[in-house]
Amino acid sequence: MTRETGIFNRAFLDWNPSASVPRIEIRYYPYATLTHTIRYRKSIIKVRINLLFKNAPSDVLEAVAHILFSKLYQHRTPAEALDRYHRFVEGNQHRFRALLQARSNKAPALIPAKGHHFNLQQIFDRINRHLFRSRLVMPSLGWSRRAVQTKLGEYQALRQAIVINRRLDSADTPGYVLEYLMFHEMLHMKHGAEIRNGRRVVHTKKFRIEERKFEGYAAAKEWIRRMTRHPEWSRPPRDF
Numbered sequence: 001m002t003r004e005t006g007i008f009n010r011a012f013l014d015w016n017p018s019a020s021v022p023r024i025e026i027r028y029y030p031y032a033t034l035t036h037t038i039r040y041r042k043s044i045i046k047v048r049i050n051l052l053f054k055n056a057p058s059d060v061l062e063a064v065a066h067i068l069f070s071k072l073y074q075h076r077t078p079a080e081a082l083d084r085y086h087r088f089v090e091g092n093q094h095r096f097r098a099l100l101q102a103r104s105n106k107a108p109a110l111i112p113a114k115g116h117h118f119n120l121q122q123i124f125d126r127i128n129r130h131l132f133r134s135r136l137v138m139p140s141l142g143w144s145r146r147a148v149q150t151k152l153g154e155y156q157a158l159r160q161a162i163v164i165n166r167r168l169d170s171a172d173t174p175g176y177v178l179e180y181l182m183f184h185e186m187l188h189m190k191h192g193a194e195i196r197n198g199r200r201v202v203h204t205k206k207f208r209i210e211e212r213k214f215e216g217y218a219a220a221k222e223w224i225r226r227m228t229r230h231p232e233w234s235r236p237p238r239d240f
């Protein structure tokens with residue numbers, strides 16, 4: 001019995017104390033997001049764990065098992081398991097990113113995430129935990145080298161990077177504006193692009209609907225609208 005099977009067998013019994021343990025097949029799978037799946041079919045439980053978790057400590061795999069069983073049985077996830085899981089993801093984001101970039105061979109130059117007023121990594125972690133259930137692997141995060149006037153932020157899919165306009169690293173910027181911009185770029189990571197009539201569409205209807213769920217959406221949009229009306233913005237920012 002592998003370590004993983006032992007962990008999942010024990011977790012199964014926690015959820016079904018009087019049942020006999022069925023066959024549980026566990027595979028590591030190279031999902032692009034931090035996804036893990038469970039299916040129950042023909043008396044076999046099939047589990048796929050993200051390959052990035054291959055050498056995770058046993059208590060973390062145990063947390064994954066409880067999260068997956070709670071999904072399978074449509075039951076609330078035990079808070080303790082969820083918390084252990086989130087802490088592991090946040091503590092390993094640099095390692096995950098390095099592994100994914102080694103796989104894709106497109107590591108960008110590192111740009112510091114910590115600015116004078118805001119730390120983009122802290123903002124990313126917070127939003128990933130609360131709005132993406134820690135599913136996103138942290139991309140390279142950084143402030144633009146120059147305070148460009150046409151973009152507030154962008155997601156560079158090939159380089160796996162989110163770049164935020166350096167001008168916003170200021171005491172005048174409300175925290176919710178940066179959180180909104182980060183959330184917007186993270187939605188690009190989640191949704192990718194659709195091809196429609198031969199054109200690449202990134203702000204799809206689904207994207208826009210989900211974007212509006214952000215709590216400070218209206219206030220952030222309004223702040224950005226007023227800020228970019230200033231003449232130093234030679235033209236309205238295209239995408240952010």
Ligand SMILES: [Zn+2]
Binds near residue numbers: 184188202203239240
């Ligand atoms: Zn966008």
